[in-house]
Amino acid sequence: MAHAMSTGSGVVLDLIRAGIATRPALIDELGWSRITLARRLDELLHAGIIVVAGQSDSRGGRPAESFALNKDAGLLLSVDIGGSHTRVAITDLVSTILIEDQAEIGLWEGPDTVFTWANQVFDYLLRGLGKSRADVRGIGVGVPGPVDAATGRLAAPQIDAQWNDVLVKDHFPQDYSAIFAVDRDVNVMAVAESRLGWPEHRDLTVLKVGLGIGCALVLDGRVYRGSRGGAGDFSHSFRHGTELCSCGQRGCLEAVASGYAIRRELNALGYRIRTTGDIVALSRMGSPDAVRLLSAAGAEIGHALVDVAGLLNPALIVIGGQLAEAGDPYLSSLREALLARVRAFSGTGLTVEPSRLGNKAGVLGASLIAQDALFDADRISHLTRS
């Protein structure tokens, strides 16, 4: 049993958040005495962290009281920063979106511009909800590069030097007394895809296709971050050619098959493309150039994913990010190229699907990591110790 060593209230909260929410079910899971459990539940009720949610009679016989997270005891802010697009949302404490906004501001505008916009919007949205900064308990942010898990600081070098060593907390007003949680954008997206989008799978690979190509690995139900938070970065594997990549090398996957690459090719043909949204719009209008370039890019990514499928044997590859909204033939080319080449063993049962959460995956994931940080078992046990 994972929690056998701890007798803190945080352990009880973890189980309640996972849906194990009645006294009999909690005792079954924890092996504690009724008295110990009652004390821990009282601590959580007293602190306003949980509430009595109702009666559950799933075990038959006398109905058992059930508990739930007190979702209205505060708010979470979430930010999802992309290459050309940033989304923000305010959620309750169980990550239900209450209000949201977005703008065509992204990575290349730099952290000052992105966070100045986000903070102005949050103040406006909080007022709209009749709330203030004092109601905010957690802030989750998906950033466009690897993050040092120990410090919460963006690692260096980032793809744009403006983001080197950025500490997100420094870009928010001092009067927030909230817990911060920060991770790479595609890892954040993968948290939402695995927990909300595809809870039936424990091993999945999540791609974020926008201007760049991001990849996150969910192994046995958890996002695998690697030694420095950079795991899953396969977009700079060498494919072919001499096209210069944003990383300084030539012929990377990102140089030949990303939104940047498609934009470069389209603009060379005389189009005026700025964002991934422009590419999707052109493709939806039936532009043969856009459709051809998207198909070729999809196939290139599919070939690159053969290695990922062979190394990790995921059950599912989720394609999210704004370029995924182009749909077929981009996605079908990707799927066909992968399945045509993957070895029969890894290919058996492997599916490639568009995101179930669509453009909300990032803000939902950012809210979830803030929720996890806020309700971290050790933190809660410490806070509520009586």
Ligand SMILES: [Zn+2]
């Ligand atoms: Zn590269």
